[in-house]
Amino acid sequence: MTNVKEMSVEEKLRALYDLQLIDSRIDEIRNIRGELPLEVQDLEDEVAGLKSRSEKLKVDLDTIDEQIKAKKNAIEAHKEGIKKYTEQQKNVRNNREFNSLTKEIEYQELEIQLAEKHIKEMKASTEFKKVQIAEATEKLSSKQNHLEHKKAELGDIMSETQKEEEFLMNLSAEYQGKIEERILAAYNRIRSSVKNGLAVVSIERGASAGSFFTIPPQTQVEIAARKKIITDEHSGRILVDAALANEEREKMESVFKSI
Template identity: 50%
Template sequence: MATKTKNVAEELSTEEKIGVLYALQQIDSKTDSINHIKGELPFEVQDLEDVIGGLETRIGTYGEQADELSREVKAKKEEIEQAKALIKKYEAQQDDVRNNREFDSLSKEIEYQKLEIELAEKRIKEFNAEIKNKKKLIEDTKVLLEDRKIDLDAKQAELAGIEEETAKELEELGKQAAEARGKIDERLLSAYDRIRKNVRNGLAVVTVKRDACGGCFNRIPPQRQLDIRMSKKIIVCEYCGRILVSDLLDGEAE
């Protein structure tokens, strides 16, 4: 298949190649124009999808943090119960002490466990406050998430409508472009693609209009204009690098 395409390109004269190249530019320009209708919609859709993904991750993270805090609360409550059990144990032991030293030692243990309970209760209050804050963040983020989902649905619907309206035309233009590209040799096609990529409006092939380049509008000398009209070789603009063709091709394209 590649050999067949190469042979077709080799069979064309330079003038015919220039004509096909200009036709390809016309096809690609029509495609660009249709895609321009979509504007920033594809990027806006992608951005919203990224935002939604980020919000969902954030909600998940807040949830995990709240769960971890709940486990901390449970652990502190268990510590309180253990401390209370020890206090009861030490208080019972105080009834059987043999001297003041043992009594004072048990009293210190009881006081220590009471301080542990106070500290645990303080930490529980802090954890519960953090849990409340995480739940508030989750609710606020969910509201924001729903808003972004509504925005995404609207953007996707708008984009889908445009794509549905232009699908057939883009498909036909794609076929025409493939046919034209099959007639152009690889080196010239590569140059065309490179120029299209590097210029702002995607115009790699332009006609000479009013003695000037149709791309950058710099003046073209008369002799060079004559060479362009003769179409015996590929000529590029010395200012912008675009491929220059005769304005007579405009009539042929119509």
């Protein structure tokens, strides 16, 4: 890590509060996007799954069609066999040969019945798969339309906020570079442990912002003196006085407006 310039406590507090304002602004931008990126990803996965399912069903249909053709060809072959054996029966020399040919004919007839039964089952499966394909196609169309709408919505938000977010991310990195590692680690730890991401807050009406716990007058004096970094004993947040906070807010607002 690059050497951090030696700063006074007040400079550290100002840098910390500025960093908080920058990071909070980034949070706001990301909150505007909300769950949209995840929604888009989920829809993309769902569309891909439906496409894959439709393709598999179509392959299954083609396979069944080929199987039906094979069964029909087999039936024709069995019919030819029946003809052949029937003709042969006309020229038999004894009952044993006749009975043997009769068994062959019966076998061919059974094979035809079995093939016809399979064809009937496969045709029923074909109809069922056609219904599934129609349902999947309809659902796929609906999901694709929804996906395009969400992508457009996300694209609009991204085009509006991407430049600002990139600028702020670079600015955040710049300010992090000004703060010594120990304090920055504490800032990040506090920030990640609270829902609103506020690790540095100002004093408002005798309490830390967003808290109902009053800060003792002596502690408020010490915070206003800006001689040491003080944390709220209830929330663990780093505290700054209202005057410093107002000054830094005005400064950073002008920076944000220039983006």
